[in-house]
Amino acid sequence: MGAFYILGIVNKFEAKFTNPLDQVHWEQYINERLDLEQYTATLTDFTVKGKLKEGIFKENIKDFYKKLVEITEDDNIATYFEDS
Structure with a gap:
């Protein structure tokens, strides 16, 4: 038995949510997983798209x-x- 992890570099991403979020909440939610300062990101009510700078x-x-x-x-x- 062991622990297995996947580690990689996210070049681009798209996150969708079923409820609209304001920009502050989107950034907070995404920053738990990715550092948004490293990406050019576009935010809408239901989607965030980002690409590595x-x-x-x-x-x-x-x-x-x-x-x-x-x-x-x-x-x-x-x-x-x-x-x-």
Whole structure:
């Protein structure tokens, strides 16, 4: 028995809700899962769409791999970053 996780980078997203929410509540709800400051987002009463801002991936990929190595305690993961 073990714990399994999926970890990845969200390039774009779309969230729909069955009831209208104001912008403050949408941002609060989405920020529990994603950092909206990293995205260009459009909000409507029932939908939020976001796309990762230009340069965010490139600026943060090294830190992502570093954290992944810490989480998994597997230094071999660093090889993927160095080779790619």
